Amino acid sequence: MLRFQVFRDGEPPTELNLSSAYLVGADSVPIRGEFTFTEGEIRCRKRAAGPSALALMWEIKGFGAVLLDTVRLPERPSPYILNVELARGRMMKLLQKREDWGLLDVADAQLVNDKFAEARELLIQAMENLDDPPVAAKFADRCLALALPLSEQAAVVHAELLLHRRIATRSFPRNVFGLHASLPQNGENYRRKILAASDFVSLPLLWKTLEPQQQSFNWAPVDEWADFLRRAKLPMVGGPLVQFSEAAIPDWLYIWEHDYETVRSMLYEHIERVVGRYGSQVVLWNVLSGLHVNAHFSFTFDQLMDLTRLAISLVKKLLPAAQTMIEITQPWGEYYAGNQRSIPPLIYAEMAVQSGIPFELFGLQLCFGLPRDGCWQRDLFQISMLLDRFATMGKPLVITRMGVPSGVSEAGAGSGQWRKPWNDQIQAKWLEAVINIVLSKPFVEAVCWCDLADEPNAQIPGAGLLAADLNAKTSYQTWTSMRKAVMAVRQGAVKSPETGKSAGPPGASSSPPARPA
Numbered sequence: 001m002l003r004f005q006v007f008r009d010g011e012p013p014t015e016l017n018l019s020s021a022y023l024v025g026a027d028s029v030p031i032r033g034e035f036t037f038t039e040g041e042i043r044c045r046k047r048a049a050g051p052s053a054l055a056l057m058w059e060i061k062g063f064g065a066v067l068l069d070t071v072r073l074p075e076r077p078s079p080y081i082l083n084v085e086l087a088r089g090r091m092m093k094l095l096q097k098r099e100d101w102g103l104l105d106v107a108d109a110q111l112v113n114d115k116f117a118e119a120r121e122l123l124i125q126a127m128e129n130l131d132d133p134p135v136a137a138k139f140a141d142r143c144l145a146l147a148l149p150l151s152e153q154a155a156v157v158h159a160e161l162l163l164h165r166r167i168a169t170r171s172f173p174r175n176v177f178g179l180h181a182s183l184p185q186n187g188e189n190y191r192r193k194i195l196a197a198s199d200f201v202s203l204p205l206l207w208k209t210l211e212p213q214q215q216s217f218n219w220a221p222v223d224e225w226a227d228f229l230r231r232a233k234l235p236m237v238g239g240p241l242v243q244f245s246e247a248a249i250p251d252w253l254y255i256w257e258h259d260y261e262t263v264r265s266m267l268y269e270h271i272e273r274v275v276g277r278y279g280s281q282v283v284l285w286n287v288l289s290g291l292h293v294n295a296h297f298s299f300t301f302d303q304l305m306d307l308t309r310l311a312i313s314l315v316k317k318l319l320p321a322a323q324t325m326i327e328i329t330q331p332w333g334e335y336y337a338g339n340q341r342s343i344p345p346l347i348y349a350e351m352a353v354q355s356g357i358p359f360e361l362f363g364l365q366l367c368f369g370l371p372r373d374g375c376w377q378r379d380l381f382q383i384s385m386l387l388d389r390f391a392t393m394g395k396p397l398v399i400t401r402m403g404v405p406s407g408v409s410e411a412g413a414g415s416g417q418w419r420k421p422w423n424d425q426i427q428a429k430w431l432e433a434v435i436n437i438v439l440s441k442p443f444v445e446a447v448c449w450c451d452l453a454d455e456p457n458a459q460i461p462g463a464g465l466l467a468a469d470l471n472a473k474t475s476y477q478t479w480t481s482m483r484k485a486v487m488a489v490r491q492g493a494v495k496s497p498e499t500g501k502s503a504g505p506p507g508a509s510s511s512p513p514a515r516p517a
Contacts, residue, residue, distance in 0.1 A: 002044040003079035004054060004070075007137035012040025017414060020376050021056040022337040023048075024069055029344045030055075030337035041079055050074075055334075057376060057416055058086060061141075063148045065416040067332075067376040081133050083140035084126050090144060091123050094151045097385065101158040108161070112154045119146045151381035155437055158384065162440035167489060171442055174490070175199035175235055177483045178448035179465075180401065182455060183209065183221040189470050191228060194452050197465070197480050200235040200283070202400070202448050205274055206248040207241075214252045219277070226281055237448070238278055239286025240327060241271050242311050244296050248289075257297050264307065271311060275318045285322055286363060286400065287311050290329035292348035294341050301343060308352055312359045326352055327363035327400050330374030331386055346389055353393055362390060363400035366434065367450060369412045369422065369460045377416025384437050387444065396445045399438055403450030403463035404430050406473055411461050422462075428474040435482060449479065 002023075006016060016037045023033040025048055032047040046052060055069035070085035071092060094116065103109035126139035166172060179198040182190075194201060203225055211217055229236045240248070256262040275285070288311055291304055299307070308326070315322050326349070333344045343351075349362060364387075368377050378386075390397050405412055406427040418430055431449075438444050454464035465476035 002046065002052065002054065002073060002075055004042040004044075004082035004085070005079045005133050005137075006037075006040055006042060006082045007134055007141075009141075010134045010138050016042070018042070018056060019371060019414065020067055020416075021054065022334050024053040024055055024072070025050060026072075028333075029347070030333050030335075032337055032340070042082065046075075053089065054082070054085075057414070058144075060144050060148055062145060064379075064418045064420065065377060066148070066379045066382070066418070067416060081126075081130065081136050081140070083137035083144070084123075084130070087123055087126060087140040087143040087147065090147045090151060091119060093385070094147060094154065094381070097151075097158075097381070098154060100388075101154065102161075103154060103157060106157070106161070109154065109157050112150060112157060115146060115150045115153075119143050119150060122146065148379060148381075152379055155381045155384040156433065159437045159440035162442065163436065166440065166442055172486075172490070173445045176439070176446050176486050177479070178202055178237065178446055179452050180204070180448060180450055181225055182452070183225060185453065185455075186221075186224060190453065191232075193466060193470060195232055195234065197452070197476065197483065198234070199483070200237055200446070200448075201229055202237040202239075202286070203229070205238050205241065205278070206243065207253075207270055208248050208250045210274065211250055211270070214250070217273075222278070226278060230281055235283045236278075236281055237284045237286060238274075238282035239325075240289035241274055241285065241287050241315070242267060242291060242307065243289040244294065245290060246296065249296060254296075260299060260303050263297070264310065267307070268310065268314060271314050272318065275315055275322075279319045279322070283323065284361070284398075285315055285319075285324050286327050287315055287324050287359065289327040289363070289400075291326075292328070292343040292345055293330055293335050293339075294343070295335065295339060298341055300341070304343060304348075305351060305355065309355065309357050312357050316358055323361065324359040325361040325363045325398065325400075326357075326359050327365065329365045331364055331366075332374070332376075332378070334373040334376070349390070349393060353395065359395075361396045361398055361445070362393060363398050364390070365401040366399055366438075367401055367403050367460055367463075368418075369403070369405040369415055369463065371412065371414040375415060375460070377418060379418065380433055380437060383434060387438065387441050391441070391443055395443075397441070397443050398445055399447040401450045402434070402438075402447055403460050405460055405462040406454075406464075406475065407462045409461045424474045427463075428478040431475050432478050432482065 018035045021035045023031045025031040034045040036043045051072040051074045053069045053072045057065055058068045059065040068086050070089045122139050122143035126136045129136040176199055178200040179194055180202045312324050315324050328345045331345050336342050336344045368375055404427055405422045406424050408421050420426055438447050451458050451464040453466040453470055454462055454468040465479055466472055
């Protein structure tokens with residue numbers, strides 16, 4: 001059993017919300033565990049051997065509340081001090097990434113390096129006072145309050161360096177900024193807004209929407225949107241073709257949830273119908289989305305990999321020149337701690353590559369603002385670290401769904417916050433900071449925001465760039481300004497900061513990324 005003493009302002013709290021808590025084993029793979037909190041102490045009963053880390057939502061004064069993890073620790077009779085282990089976990093990661101990112105001898109990172117030494121001294125003082133837990137916790141809290149904004153600053157400095165390099169080498173694709181279209185929104189004002197703010201549009205092709213009753217099809221909403229995009233000459237991303245989520249699975253399909261062969265056969269027919277109908281217009285197929293989560297059907301590992309190969313191969317058979325994508329959802333993999341039928345996201349991604357499945361891109365969702373797996377709040381440093389894990393996959397990456405709320409809602413209570421409670425201004429600042437980090441990665445080709453406008457049934461309430469009445473939020477202005485800056489770079493209107501010559505690639509703003517305050 002792992003035990004952790006918890007302190008808030010030097011005192012044990014009377015209660016602690018552990019709904020976000022899970023354990024992490026080797027290779028950042030979540031493991032199963034049970035958690036209780038009594039008398040100021042967290043007790044973790046593991047179901048796997050070996051050292052493990054505890055991850056949970058943690059509030060840091062002046063920074064917000066994000067999901068942090070400790071270092072991996074062996075079991076022992078006496079409790080660890082949670083505050084100290086959280087600080088140690090972040091400092092170890094920052095130490096590693098400063099070296100990986102080449103920031104140790106970079107002039108722009110001098111402030112980061114100086115402040116790191118200050119944070120390290122606070123951690124040392126915490127470690128020297130382990131025999132007095134309240135004192136050690138106070139030093140650890142001060143360390144975390146310095147280390148978290150410092151690690152974000154390191155991520156931003158690294159993004160600046162890569163953005164300048166990416167502009168100089170002209171390594172950006174043509175279409176960078178995309179938006180998800182809402183099928184029920186077919187008004188002229190909505191469509192005019194989406195045309196003004198996107199290089200491409202992602203059109204949902206959910207099985208549940210297209211075939212609500214078995215052999216009874218509802219093509220009209222998608223046909224209308226596809227025709228509009230064709231006339232507007234706006235590229236269309238279609239899919240997901242395969243997604244086993246509540247929003248995508250037709251109710252009638254649950255009859256065969258334990259009959260893999262029947263589901264496989266029906267899925268084959270579904271893909272044939274959809275690709276045959278829209279294949280001439282779709283420039284990129286989101287073939288599989290979140291298959292690794294496997295939350296609704298009891299498929300085995302081999303069956304999930306078989307479906308992956310089947311779906312990609314079938315699209316390639318029908319459209320040999322098609323661009324295909326596998327979308328990773330819930331990329332930190334919290335779901336795996338509670339669902340052993342699932343596959344950790346990065347292991348699934350690696351298996352898809354190593355198995356020789358003929359797809360071209362990975363998609364990745366970065367959505368926050370709901371108290372559930374995949375949507376707990378993370379900071380800029382964690383996002384940058386996650387993206388780096390895909391650098392070794394050998395496939396380009398598209399951020400297929402990105403979003404945070406623009407206001408506090410009951411649905412989002414307990415999910416964490418970045419800097420301050422969510423509002424219009426914080427949403428816009430987060431959007432700008434994350435897009436700069438995302439587009440600095442040389443293997444990232446595009447980013448797609450989750451909702452153009454707020455809607456009652458949106459996945460993340462209030463995450464639209466427009467309000468429900470289609471009035472622009474601050475984030476819409478930020479989004480369009482960044483897109484225009486990308487277009488200026490692509491057209492050669494912005495000079496490379498390294499060569500002084502006109503730079504033509506898209507994908508970076510014409511000014512350096514905004515640094516966190």
